[in-house]
Amino acid sequence: MSSTWQREVMAEIGAGGRVSDGDIVRQVRRAVLMQRLPPGSRLPEVTLGEVFGVSRSVVRKALTRLASEHVVDQRPNQVARVRAPDVDETRETFSARNLVEGEVAALTAGRLEDRVLVQLEDRAEREREAFLANDEPTRIEHSLAFHHLLAEHSPNRVLGSMLTDLILRTSIVIALYKRQGLGSCYLEGDHPRLIKHLRSGDGEAARADIEQHLTSLQGLLDLGPRDSSIDLKSILSGGK
Numbered sequence: 542m543s544s545t546w547q548r549e550v551m552a553e554i555g556a557g558g559r560v561s562d563g564d565i566v567r568q569v570r571r572a573v574l575m576q577r578l579p580p581g582s583r584l585p586e587v588t589l590g591e592v593f594g595v596s597r598s599v600v601r602k603a604l605t606r607l608a609s610e611h612v613v614d615q616r617p618n619q620v621a622r623v624r625a626p627d628v629d630e631t632r633e634t635f636s637a638r639n640l641v642e643g644e645v646a647a648l649t650a651g652r653l654e655d656r657v658l659v660q661l662e663d664r665a666e667r668e669r670e671a672f673l674a675n676d677e678p679t680r681i682e683h684s685l686a687f688h689h690l691l692a693e694h695s696p697n698r699v700l701g702s703m704l705t706d707l708i709l710r711t712s713i714v715i716a717l718y719k720r721q722g723l724g725s726c727y728l729e730g731d732h733p734r735l736i737k738h739l740r741s742g743d744g745e746a747a748r749a750d751i752e753q754h755l756t757s758l759q760g761l762l763d764l765g766p767r768d769s770s771i772d773l774k775s776i777l778s779g780g781k
Contacts, residue, residue: 560593565603568593570612573623573713575678580625580717584613611710624713628764631714638707639755642688643748645695645704646735651742657694658740661687665732672727680727685712687732711755718762728757 572578589600608615615621626634653661664687671680688708695701715726731754738746 560595560599562599562602562606565589565593565595565600566606566610569603569607570610571678573612574681574716576716576719578623580623582623584621584623586621611706612713623717625717626714631718631762631764632759634707634710634714635755635759638704638711639752641700641704641707642691642755643751645691645697645700646739646747646751647744648696648700649691649694650739650744650747652696653694653739657690658736661690661732661736661739664690665736668727668732669729672725675724677725680725681712684727684732711758715758715762718764720761720763723761726758726761728754731757 569578569584584604586597586600586604589603590597593600604613604615604621607613608621611624613621614624664683668680668683668687671677671683685708689705692701692704692708695704719726731750735747735750735754738744738750
């Protein structure tokens with residue numbers, strides 16, 4: 542793996558640390574979310590081991606975790622691949638998130654502490670700043686953090702846990718099938734408007750905000766076939 546990328550990974554995991562299955566999970570997940578690994582991309586254990594400088598046993602642990610997060614598909618005696626949800630699964634995923642996050646927003650409205658509302662406002666503003674700076678990786682990071690805050694503070698912990706899972710699943714679908722040439726899935730004003738209704742305690746308006754937000758995101762998808770022939774080593778080692 543390239544020395545530049547290796548230094549970045551080592552900086553993330555701490556001085557003197559070793560690349561773990563968790564580090565591989567984060568790097569592959571990030572590559573998928575940033576559309577560098579398209580749906581159907583093969584993830585051979587040998588290649589991943591060479592890229593990250595680890596044994597195949599560590600790679601297998603990482604792939605198992607990625608499969609549990611619905612990032613990759615793992616089948617017996619087959620090379621793991623980046624998941625490629627079909628049209629029906631994509632629609633079902635959005636429908637499930639709409640139901641769960643809409644209910645979480647309705648339940649949460651008027652019940653959040655001021656410090657949490659401030660955190661949400663900070664994430665929304667940071668997302669906007671990243672969008673204006675054309676920094677899509679950072680924008681995605683703050684957008685995900687915004688929704689994870691809602692899940693974390695859900696009055697219903699079961700719904701909160703379900704939402705955490707659905708946030709990642711829909712984010713991957715968006716990353717995989719975002720229209721070609723579309724620089725960002727940023728929706729101006731959506732998050733600030735939701736915060737306003739969460740603060741005022743208007744649960745039904747908050748639910749409607751979620752529905753509008755997810756409907757708009759789904760409208761940005763292109764579920765046609767994509768080219769899955771990629772250079773895995775180049776992508777994961779920081780190649781341009």
